[in-house]
Amino acid sequence: MIYGYARVSTKEQNLDTQIETLKGYGCEVIIEEKHTGTTFKRPQLDKLIKGFKAGDKLIITRVDRLGRNTIQLLQLVEQLKEMDVSLFIIELGIEATHRNGKLFLTILSALSVNERELLTEKRMAGLRNAQANGVIMGRRRKPKGLVDEAIKLWLQKEYTIREIEKATGVSNSILYREIAKRGLKRELV
The missing domain is CATH 1.10.10 (Arc Repressor Mutant, subunit A)
Known part of the structure; x- marks a missing residue:
């Protein structure tokens, strides 16, 4: 069976593009979830994983749909491999449960985590700089x-x-x- 997994981080975001892409890749069942990827709680995906059978295939549009934490992502890939379930990532064009796919995914995931941390550092530095220059953060108080x-x-x-x-x-x-x-x-x- 070919499963697709579509996830967005907030209830306001739309899954339509992911769903259409997954249908185009022959997904027979598409699981939809609206939950942030920074926490690793994805009840719909967890339920799907429990129901996998050997030979099933999971397709996602982008690697960050499964989460943003490298270690947990790689643990999931390993879990799928042990279950004999393949994971295909459309954006990368790789079968992540194969040896070379897993290597590529590890490198890419580490770079993604590094980029997110770098953006956070830049944002915090900008806030500290603004405060040092007298910019008042938050709502202005009435005299x-x-x-x-x-x-x-x-x-x-x-x-x-x-x-x-x-x-x-x-x-x-x-x-x-x-x-x-x-x-x-x-x-x-």
Whole structure:
């Protein structure tokens, strides 16, 4: 039996391109999954693997569809090999469970992990550099004076929250959070 496995990382992403490609390669059954590859939890793939029989074939469009961790990826390839299940990666045009395919996959996977770590390092260095140059990260805080003014208006009971928000620029969520933080209550008339 020829199985296809299509995975995307988020629920908003689309599997259509992978599914069409897998159909073009003769997949009789296509398993779909929407789950991040950085964790190695893929319930649909795990279920599929448990049902494999010797001689079955698994086809994926790209190596990163199985995950991004080299060691776990190679363990999966070895597990499939021991089950006599072949793994074909369309993007690379290789049978990953064969000796040369496994070697190529090992090198490629290691390069992929290195690239991801390098991107993370660059991003963190950029953030540190921006902070060192005075760039404020995250949401900007409202000046304390504006929050105090919004609370005064709220305590006066003359204005709606929307009017206070418009006059001071302090959002209702900030206003309510500050009211709760200060333990304030308005007297009922």
